[in-house]
Amino acid sequence: MGSVSESTRPRRPRRPRRLRIAVALAVLLAVIAYVVVQYVTGGKGAPRCVVGSGNNTYWFTPEQASNAATISAVGTSRGMPERAVTIALATALQESALRNIRYGDRDSLGLFQQRPSQGWGTEAQILDPVFSSGKFYDHLAKVPGYSRLPLTVAAQRVQRSGFPQAYAKHEPDAALLAAALTGRSPASLTCTPGSGQVKAGDPAKVRAELKRAFGELPRGGAAPEISVPVRATAAGSAGSAGPEGATPGGGSRRGWELAQWAVAQADALGLAEVSYAGRVWSVAEAEDGWRSAPAGTSRPDEVRIRVTR
Incomplete structure (x- = not known):
């Protein structure tokens, strides 16, 4: 019996390249989403905090809660209104995800990614949440009519960011946090210690x-x-x-x-x-x-x- 030539042998249908790429991308996005959720909530059995109720809630870690509470306390102790606290919290959410990080673009550091080379303070000072929060409010207070400006505009006048519109997406969460941490929304923030x-x-x-x-x-x-x-x-x-x-x-x-x-x-x-x-x-x-x-x-x-x- 004669052999079947390679050219006539039936081949498996191949998936289009675009479909393979789309499937791989979907899997990658699912993995990223899972990691993000695990990071923000700390995973099962980890300590976590929540502010708000029902569908209007924001989940975050105790580290983030501690930093948010410091930002708010520094603002109100200076007589700044709740709107100022909201602006500060939205800025820190964008710049550092409310984490006191030791790295960033060029020499940027801390909650607000402030730069020692631009006169925001020494590295040690900027990595002190009380100090860095105070410096943010010092600059915000100098912005004329900041409480009436759109949040992105007020934050940008302080930060001079390359992505000024990025602050807007954090305003709802920042407003929830500010309402609780300035005391306007009582008994709305709670934390669990985990296992x-x-x-x-x-x-x-x-x-x-x-x-x-x-x-x-x-x-x-x-x-x-x-x-x-x-x-x-x-x-x-x-x-x-x-x-x-x-x-x-x-x-x-x-x-x-x-x-x-x-x-x-x-x-x-x-x-x-x-x-x-x-x-x-x-x-x-x-x-x-x-x-x-x-x-x-x-x-x-x-x-x-x-x-x-």
């Missing part, structure tokens, strides 16, 4: 960080429970205890600002419990978020913070 061991905290360090971020000097010495007085401020400011500073369900914006700052810092500072205005958040029951506090254990004139021992 790992919760580290012990240092009461002295917690007091020092409160002082650095807010200028607040908590009562008490080395005791594990810290009491932060909720002082009255000028009506209409972010920390107002007057009619404009009252929040639904009790308490003031200033009180909720301090309380939610503490929850955002719980992982970094080793905090076990935060209570204010009849509500309590604790590591032990973190999945339940802010719960009703037992009668007599939480007051509207002070935020109580208990450190993990």
Whole structure:
């Protein structure tokens, strides 16, 4: 029997090259999406934080929460309005994803990718979230009418970025964060410690960080429970205890600002419990978020913070 020539042998149909490329690209995008989700949420069993409720939520890591809380606290302690905090948070979301990174374009560093060579400070200063946040607000305050400008315009006047429109996509998440961290949206930020061991905290360090971020000097010495007085401020400011500073369900914006700052810092500072205005958040029951506090254990004139021992 004669052999079948190579030219007449039936061949498998080959996929078009474009289809193969499309399939490979789809797989690559799926992998990237999975990695991003795992990074942002920390993966199953990892510590995580969330702000907002329902479909209007933003999930982020404790590291991001800590940095966001610092950015907000520095702004309000300078008397900056919530809009300024939103602009700062959106800028940091774009520049560093709210991470205090030690690298960037040329000599850019930190939360806002500020450059030592451009007069933003030394490397060590820029890598201090309190310092870098303060420098951002210093420059923002010099922008005429910044609170009435589109967020991208206000941020660009400070940053001089090569991609000025990139800030716009972060405005919804930044607004959610600002509403919680300035106290306007009470009991809206919560964190869970994950399945790992919760580290012990240092009461002295917690007091020092409160002082650095807010200028607040908590009562008490080395005791594990810290009491932060909720002082009255000028009506209409972010920390107002007057009619404009009252929040639904009790308490003031200033009180909720301090309380939610503490929850955002719980992982970094080793905090076990935060209570204010009849509500309590604790590591032990973190999945339940802010719960009703037992009668007599939480007051509207002070935020109580208990450190993990």
